[in-house]
Amino acid sequence: MPDTxxxxxxxxxxxxxxxxxxxxxxxxxxxxxxEWVGEASALPESCRSPDYEVIDLxxxxxxxxxxxxxxxxxxxxARSEEELALYTxxxxxxxxxxxxxxxxxxxxxxxxxxxxxxxNIAQSVRDAIDSGMFExxxxxxxxxxxxSHQGLEDxxxxxxxxxxxxxxxxxxxxxxxxEQIRYQVKDNVDAIKVSGSNDSFITPDSLxxxxxxxxxxxxxxxxxxxLGRMCTVHARSRDAVxxxxxxxxxxxxxxxxxxxxxxDWCLRNQCVIVPTLPLLVNAIxxxxxxxNPANAGFQREVDxxxxxxxxxxxxxxxxxxxxxxxxxxxxxxxxxxxxxxIFVDDLGMSPLQAIHAGTLGATRLFKRFGADIGRLxxxxxADLIVIDGDPGxxxxxxxKPSRFDWIFKSGRPVDRTPPAPRRRMHYERHxxxxxxxxxxxxxxGRGVLRR
Ligand SMILES: [Zn+2]
Numbered sequence: 001m002p003d004t005x006x007x008x009x010x011x012x013x014x015x016x017x018x019x020x021x022x023x024x025x026x027x028x029x030x031x032x033x034x035e036w037v038g039e040a041s042a043l044p045e046s047c048r049s050p051d052y053e054v055i056d057l058x059x060x061x062x063x064x065x066x067x068x069x070x071x072x073x074x075x076x077x078a079r080s081e082e083e084l085a086l087y088t089x090x091x092x093x094x095x096x097x098x099x100x101x102x103x104x105x106x107x108x109x110x111x112x113x114x115x116x117x118x119x120n121i122a123q124s125v126r127d128a129i130d131s132g133m134f135e136x137x138x139x140x141x142x143x144x145x146x147x148s149h150q151g152l153e154d155x156x157x158x159x160x161x162x163x164x165x166x167x168x169x170x171x172x173x174x175x176x177x178x179e180q181i182r183y184q185v186k187d188n189v190d191a192i193k194v195s196g197s198n199d200s201f202i203t204p205d206s207l208x209x210x211x212x213x214x215x216x217x218x219x220x221x222x223x224x225x226x227l228g229r230m231c232t233v234h235a236r237s238r239d240a241v242x243x244x245x246x247x248x249x250x251x252x253x254x255x256x257x258x259x260x261x262x263x264d265w266c267l268r269n270q271c272v273i274v275p276t277l278p279l280l281v282n283a284i285x286x287x288x289x290x291x292n293p294a295n296a297g298f299q300r301e302v303d304x305x306x307x308x309x310x311x312x313x314x315x316x317x318x319x320x321x322x323x324x325x326x327x328x329x330x331x332x333x334x335x336x337x338x339x340x341x342i343f344v345d346d347l348g349m350s351p352l353q354a355i356h357a358g359t360l361g362a363t364r365l366f367k368r369f370g371a372d373i374g375r376l377x378x379x380x381x382a383d384l385i386v387i388d389g390d391p392g393x394x395x396x397x398x399x400k401p402s403r404f405d406w407i408f409k410s411g412r413p414v415d416r417t418p419p420a421p422r423r424r425m426h427y428e429r430h431x432x433x434x435x436x437x438x439x440x441x442x443x444x445g446r447g448v449l450r451r
Pocket of ligand 1: 070071072115324
């Protein structure tokens, strides 16, 4: 095997653009990069030398590696806010994050946006991967999200200190906003993230109002952009979406209650929306479905989001997929292409449009690497997947990494050996004595667990 890996892979080329696939295509890679893409019959003589390993299996499709627009590599599949913010030492979280990053890559996700970290773990995981120490996707990283008392992350009672393990930082004044952005840029984030609204998982009144004023969003957008960083926001409510989009934020996460005004600002300021519905959809499905009264709030948000985001898509606002992997309803390595299915089934995209959204379209979230990933095109990184079947016909195939023959990152096949299973440590917990009440039933003469 020569030092410089070189491959010719034949199959249906779905290149990440909205252009028609090439049915009998071929792609040549050399070193880290793509060298040539086109009709297999037109493969240049220079790519026919024995230096190239040829992969030619019937009925295969070749796509750019997937991009997940919303993960949390440091969250460790936490089961609750308490488990995330209070428990598990930072050192152990970091090692776990590296272990989990490999699972993300093995699902065909060659790049991902980390949308809020605990401590500065995501930056370190990003750099450890980039420096060649561990296998994982290319990461773009936002820091801890900037929240007010009305935003997601300030979820513990007043009177206790804001926990250092929380994936947010509490902002008390306009000066704090500027200071925190400069502080995080020094810690080498790729993006600033603001917690613009609360969340149905935390509070019943998450869907109204906004955690910051329009003027404050402007301060954030201007300062983040002045320092060359992207600007992103967790915004479920109508007001948070409209104000952040108007202030010039680059990425709106969720946008469940976006209205005409928000859509208009997204179009004017070229914002991309990452809905990240798998968390809600999975949380509902895992706990008895929409029939469970406890899920009514989640279901209301999903129903509204499907209508509102369908309108945004129709109006031309770009959407990119996110999985929210890092919380226990969306374990790493399993749900990264779930939102592509939602785009097709619920938001009116064709499979090809969904693939575009999850590849070339999602490069809008990456300043670094953005022009080097997401498309099968000469000169870009050879990050690609080879699949048995045609996801342009059946988008669900992308949720089955076992059907992927190959995953390439930087021109080299990814080791598909899954990480060995591990035990959960006692400090990875949320401290609940008993989920219910062990009441004494006098007739039965014994205890009965009642929730
Ligand atoms: Zn998230």
